[in-house]
Amino acid sequence: MNWVDEGALYSQIAVFLREDLGRGDLTTQSILTRNTRARGRFVAGETMIVAGLEAAEEVFSMLDSQLQLEAFASDGEAVEAGKVIARTSGFADVLLAGERVALNLIERLSAVATLTNKFVRAIEGTTAQISDTRKTTPGLRMLEKYAVMIGGGRNHRFGLDDGIVIKSNHIVVAGGIEPAVVAAKKNLGHLHKICVQVSTDVELRTAVNAGADVLLFDNLLPEEVAKLVTLARELIPGIGTETAGNITLENVRAYAEAGPDLIRVGELTKSGTVVKVYFQIQPF
Amino acid sequence: MNWVDEGALYSQIAVFLREDLGRGDLTTQSILTRNTRARGRFVAGETMIVAGLEAAEEVFSMLDSQLQLEAFASDGEAVEAGKVIARTSGFADVLLAGERVALNLIERLSAVATLTNKFVRAIEGTTAQISDTRKTTPGLRMLEKYAVMIGGGRNHRFGLDDGIVIKSNHIVVAGGIEPAVVAAKKNLGHLHKICVQVSTDVELRTAVNAGADVLLFDNLLPEEVAKLVTLARELIPGIGTETAGNITLENVRAYAEAGPDLIRVGELTKSGTVVKVYFQIQPF
Amino acid sequence: MNWVDEGALYSQIAVFLREDLGRGDLTTQSILTRNTRARGRFVAGETMIVAGLEAAEEVFSMLDSQLQLEAFASDGEAVEAGKVIARTSGFADVLLAGERVALNLIERLSAVATLTNKFVRAIEGTTAQISDTRKTTPGLRMLEKYAVMIGGGRNHRFGLDDGIVIKSNHIVVAGGIEPAVVAAKKNLGHLHKICVQVSTDVELRTAVNAGADVLLFDNLLPEEVAKLVTLARELIPGIGTETAGNITLENVRAYAEAGPDLIRVGELTKSGTVVKVYFQIQPF
Amino acid sequence: MNWVDEGALYSQIAVFLREDLGRGDLTTQSILTRNTRARGRFVAGETMIVAGLEAAEEVFSMLDSQLQLEAFASDGEAVEAGKVIARTSGFADVLLAGERVALNLIERLSAVATLTNKFVRAIEGTTAQISDTRKTTPGLRMLEKYAVMIGGGRNHRFGLDDGIVIKSNHIVVAGGIEPAVVAAKKNLGHLHKICVQVSTDVELRTAVNAGADVLLFDNLLPEEVAKLVTLARELIPGIGTETAGNITLENVRAYAEAGPDLIRVGELTKSGTVVKVYFQIQPF
């Protein structure tokens, strides 16, 4: 993560901690004295690609700037069930107060990285790349996109201000592919490429003639994608191509073999299944 | 939602919109003029319990205070695939700018409500109630707990400051069940009940003798839960009982029939599976 | 104070300093050069229980992170007039800029601690405890409740989300004690005890039968409180009991001898009388 | 209040409400349905000058923008015990949620206004005016100074950036009255008057010669003040004069008759005694 992300991460962790701690951890405050010390460790509950350790460390160090995490696996590493991912030692009340937020982050981000990695491995040997979408959990886009990257995927737009993608809903209100592409090219085409959704030969030719730089094939069959990819490259060698829509671990290879540059998989961040991680605490 | 939640919701939606919009929607700005008008409608993609319509409406009205959602289903209502849940009409750029955030919210919250409702229906006829946990998506706890309630579930603690629950990690560092319960009772037992995790007869008796008000049975088999529930009520009629740990749609009824008051299901908010909702736009 | 309080304290001190300093200290800026150094010391102007030294230190260290307070008394300690409570040395403009805010905090918090301690000593030997109320200075609740604790008192609810207390105003709109208690118990009774205000034998029996966990006797005479406490314990041994309403240093012992667990004294934080503390500055 | 104060008031009330409500009013939420309506009224518990009604109204309207207060007394008006100051009607949960914050504000601000008014009346017929100091409750300066004004007093500096007052602590580190006044005059004397604390004839002459515009007599006897006031006006007709230090309702008239323009009374906002106001709720 670069410094911009670090600053944003810091703010987010603060929000997450406030959400869970409110006025403070009643249980720990009522049963422990401040200076009880303990050790804690994160243990993988299943096979997974680790992601979110940096975020978890931030959780604890925000509660106690002295406390740090010793990691035994780095973000992006594959680990088996039972693996001790990281350990820490410090005041017991700090470990107990940060436990839930840290686990919620590691479990979700590791799940995104793990799933992404399955998609990436499913298309190994093809020329396509797996990318995410904007179907992320509200408020967690940056972290989830980080996990996608850690899992070997590529990040698509971070927001509506991060590139031009003209989809069917835009085309409908703009009055067709041609006027939409022409307008986008005229107004913003200087540094931005124009990506347009097309479903047929005719639409593809219209888009290319109007100046489209990238073509998006959404909700088509792999064989339809293959035909359109071939046509597109005949018209403009090196033109960008993307496919999307109901991509699953089962069908992703068929889509990859259809030849597009990028396969956008909403499932990476939408499915949200978490992987299991345990946090075990022991007194000194 | 009460006014506190409303204020918090407003702030969150603003964060979600900023996350997706950044400096603005490049695509829409480059292809549409500001005063193009259109109609949009949300359509259920599968059978689901609707949740999050109020949040989706807030998304659009934050972008344009004039624009409102006309709902055809209310939060908590069961709908079939193809049902038009809500429709709206207004400036096309506003509909397109808010679409993704609104969908991300409706899909996730409806998924939580739908899953909760499956658990609730799975134990119909028993005396137990389904509740959520703190295993929520960081930043979305309030909204996810709202969806649990909408789905027929009950909300457990909103944060560490919202009740005392002494779990195994606390017991380990506090030096045992007895000192933990006694300390909690002495320091905070005036308005708060003391909930303690116990796994055996001996632990249960220790907890009750020390003054526990509620007992939590975590990661036990249904028959173990049944025995402990019976013992607890023999010792203190009316004492609170909860069970938790690896509860699934398959085994939840067995746990419910073991007799506890509450069944805490982390899966409600952890699984995160979204349901499918479409947003269709048409020009006037 | 735990880390949650520390973060909140930091934010508050920043607000207090901005309130007093605005664009800066005109007087000091116009008469001193930045690098003039001086010593300052806080001297007790009367007999008092010290509270707020940590807050005062925060004031100065926020103005100059190098500057620290050397304390000669700790929060909670009783000191006589003339006692040097703390001293500090550093840039004169920092001492002069922070002086008023630091004094305003120490004087008020020490006053709360001192008054609380008088109430605590007035009931020594009884089984009752002194607690505060929510009648705190808007914006200073956390600090004032800290001072109450430092003075030997116990903290009651930190806010309306920190426990259920059904008072006469609630009973009136809920249509009686019974429906109010039953509803509270059903909706939130799992981890929260239900505290109810009762004034007569009949009300007390109604509350207990409906499931009340704690009884509040407000604005009654000591002898009435004594009778109700006795009745309550006959019905439910160990039930919680509180009294409140026009408690003064004169009558508090009579109320304590009536036997309740807790005596809520609004006066602790409402009276607001400050104690006198001096800040003396000397150049090197 | 002008618009700057209104904006600041709004922000403060939000802070006060968050302090008291946290995640919401547990009691009301658990016993009432959202649409129960009720009437509430504020009743004076003793003779007082009313202050803070506008703030109280803001409390309720922030909870429910529809709800308004109907005032039967205006800020600054003297009322007797039993007088209904204001009434309101609306949702019962809103009245109950706002009650404590509204009362805490009205009681404290009315107490400041009432006490100020006693001081003002105590010196009626003299040429002096009563003013406040910076010895205000941290975070409440604006509101408390408003109450002083409402009670007939005059506001002194709102902060260290709101005028130059050279006190003994400044003189000590600046190396004397002369260098302090000369520096202040040179650096900031263009639009700001220079106020200096003096205790003797010699100091007064030094200050005047150095260019002081206003003289402050702190911790002197009334007869000493009278002598210095006379001397000051002999030297510079129309020069400003202030007195301060241990001013009480008993001795304030003696100080006023000594002839200063302004009497600074820390007690106005330091004493903090609240007056009693009741909030009575009735269902429809």
Added chain:
Amino acid sequence: MNWVDEGALYSQIAVFLREDLGRGDLTTQSILTRNTRARGRFVAGETMIVAGLEAAEEVFSMLDSQLQLEAFASDGEAVEAGKVIARTSGFADVLLAGERVALNLIERLSAVATLTNKFVRAIEGTTAQISDTRKTTPGLRMLEKYAVMIGGGRNHRFGLDDGIVIKSNHIVVAGGIEPAVVAAKKNLGHLHKICVQVSTDVELRTAVNAGADVLLFDNLLPEEVAKLVTLARELIPGIGTETAGNITLENVRAYAEAGPDLIRVGELTKSGTVVKVYFQIQPF
């Protein structure tokens, strides 16, 4: 402006007003009663393109939501000295409090629009377009870029996250044009075009071969730009071309006639010369 800009504008105006008003307008508060009404009008002091009226209206309506501006010229319109641009009527204290901030905005933004327009007119008839740079006043980028657009110019990047421009400083640290372009294309070339600074034929060919989409000619003579533009289009018809560096009203036409698509003029926002606008107030 779209809604994102509107929200941002609102926040900025609030900052600007706080900067100028602090605790309030001493002069107006001390000489006027709140309900004095007056009329105000903005009058052009010289020939100019008007910009910032919407911002000025926001200034006043933030001080008094009732008060509105009646505009007699719209943003982008050319007016002569003496022209009444807008008028307003309302409380005199509001007009006086907002005057300076409103004028500071109108004067600066109109100056940017006016200067931009001079550049635009200077190249009329050529195929080039005038664009701004990131050399904007810190904190005013959005407003200044709005003024550039109003003056007929085109907006270049809004920030470092809004497009890829590889300049000499980047090339130096990346180890040459080729590795820089190749890396950028591989990592972010999917939706973003790659713009590279080149100064010679060799650099241009290297950049084009590496995959550059847009070429930037910085600090070259018009004849050098002409040669490179020609070469670029021979290699890739339709490739983007930009020129920048010391562009003045005197030399801009020579650069435009050299044929680039875009001429980046730092001067538009850097020079900052304001145009003169008067605000005249009259009582009713």
Added chain:
Amino acid sequence: MNWVDEGALYSQIAVFLREDLGRGDLTTQSILTRNTRARGRFVAGETMIVAGLEAAEEVFSMLDSQLQLEAFASDGEAVEAGKVIARTSGFADVLLAGERVALNLIERLSAVATLTNKFVRAIEGTTAQISDTRKTTPGLRMLEKYAVMIGGGRNHRFGLDDGIVIKSNHIVVAGGIEPAVVAAKKNLGHLHKICVQVSTDVELRTAVNAGADVLLFDNLLPEEVAKLVTLARELIPGIGTETAGNITLENVRAYAEAGPDLIRVGELTKSGTVVKVYFQIQPF
């Protein structure tokens, strides 16, 4: 700068960086690895008074707390073209990310200091002083006034709450000079001097009789100013005098020789001309 300014500066720099960086520096992220190191240096492009180095250092250290600037000139120092003002070394991506914001600040602030210094030198030998006005860039007042001071000028009011200046617009709505001055003196004259705009002998006498402490001569000829200054001092020796309105480098000496204490020059911060500074980066 004192600590108040430092805190404010820190917040502002954060805003400026967010404005330029948004989600991050696309160019640098795509072409550099995080650990590439480089050296950078600021070089004066023309003769100038340096200002803003502290702000520039803050820019870089906010991006990387390890990175610091080594200055070879201090704020206020005159340097020639070619002079290396400062150098720094660190991660290349940090230098490239902060470059533009740092340059924008140094160039503008140095321009203000340089221009101020020209005015100051133009009146050397007279008794007048050059001061700024409130005609500053919205959002940059503090920094621009700092640059004025660095250039040898004097700061006038920081905001409308920082002194009383009654101008023609105020006089018009207040109904004349006399009522305006009398009201200001009565309400706020205790610590604040009253400054009033007058244009004629009659107005001057009216103002002085009403109690004005400072006189402002706006938009008059030098000879008119000279006459009024003389008259004012005849009436009240030592009375404050200011002149303002269309002051240029050409006419400022004539105004200074007319004898006023202060000459307010809006041009100092209004003209906004930046001076040229280069930032050169080299890899290690």
